[in-house]
Amino acid sequence: MAPTTDEERRRRIGILLVVAALLLFAGQMVALALGSLEIAGLIFGVFVIGWFVLRSYQRRRGTI
Numbered sequence: 001m002a003p004t005t006d007e008e009r010r011r012r013i014g015i016l017l018v019v020a021a022l023l024l025f026a027g028q029m030v031a032l033a034l035g036s037l038e039i040a041g042l043i044f045g046v047f048v049i050g051w052f053v054l055r056s057y058q059r060r061r062g063t064i
Contacts (some may be wrong), residue, residue, distance in 0.1 A: 024047060
């Protein structure tokens with residue numbers, strides 16, 4: 001069975017979110033290793049804000 005366009009869009013968004021999370025995590029680990037707590041804190045803030053934005057989007061769409 002061929003995936004629908006909605007399933008393909010969800011898959012692309014999911015892959016992009018995973019890649020973004022991995023890149024942010026790697027950036028945060030590098031910042032911590034170099035002792036740049038400001039950058040690490042900023043990246044942590046992006047994680048937290050992103051979490052709430054994603055959950056809000058899911059609630060509006062009713063996909064929880």
